[in-house]
Amino acid sequence: MPKTERMLKIMQRVYEKRSFTVGEMADEFSVSYRTMLRYLHELSDLGVPLYATEGKHGGYSVLTSRQLRELAAAAPDTEAVKRVVKPRIQIVGLEMKTPFTAFYMTHTLKPKLWQELVSRLHEIPYRRTTPRPSYVAAVMNRQQIYHYVAGIEVTALGSVPEGMVSLTIPAQEYAMYTHEGRSDREDIDQSYAYVLQRMKQLGMNPDPGCYALECRDDADASVIQMFIPIKK
Known part of the structure; x- marks a missing residue:
């Protein structure tokens, strides 16, 4: 499958799932963890509003416009990255x-x-x-x-x-x-993705x-x- 077609399918699936982990998406599209992580970064660069969260139930979420506004408003007072x-x-x-x-x-x-x-x-x-x-x-x-x-x-x-x-x-x-x-590495990688x-x-x-x-x-x-x- 050409990369452009694969990226479109991943984007469609991201919007369908709304929340997911890198591992889940990698398994679904039969690619490596690193490859899927790179695809998600590319989607973020293209403007897909992905938000990374860490912890036991961490992963990626697609933010709504309201959530984006709330996150931007809260960031100055609650910034976790210093x-x-x-x-x-x-x-x-x-x-x-x-x-x-x-x-x-x-x-x-x-x-x-x-x-x-x-x-x-x-x-x-x-x-x-x-x-x-x-x-x-x-x-x-x-x-x-x-x-x-x-x-x-x-x-x-x-x-x-x-x-x-x-x-x-x-x-x-x-x-x-x-x-x-x-x-473990999966949890730590999710935190790295969030910080980046x-x-x-x-x-x-x-x-x-x-x-x-x-x-x-x-x-x-x-x-x-x-x-x-x-x-x-």
Whole structure:
């Protein structure tokens, strides 16, 4: 099926369903999760009023004109995406690199990375412990590769334990958002989609060449502060 025809069918289905997840639409049209996500972004660029929500029951919705007006009116006082500058940080942790489309592989591997990291914390010198340990995931998608580092912040870089990596993230301006809900990839991706949408509306351009950060108080925390780098 030619892409133009497929896009028209997806647009028609979007308006019929009114609310849906990326996974549901990908299954319905027999394409990958990433491909459907790209199609939905293209529809948004064409003016389809898609609104991304995060959480257990998150997904995409088509907003009515009334909802668009209410959202615009509420945004100045209830803006969830904030522009912040985060100082340089250093982390040590465990990494995985998978094809971006290997959705279920990353869904399985991420919890195992965090479990192994927690079991090996004693091996990492100079861990930041005040006011509490700071768990940080560094995420980058480049050239179709999903690069994820499950780490802990350190005050200095000493010897890196076997099988681990270290990263120094320079001071950077970010769009910050607090994700509340599951920490699996599908829920996190929905939150990323929401933040990217708001960044576009607020005139912020994401920088795909820098690491996004996911900060949490515990390795399995349900509240995660997300930081998406803004292009200078």
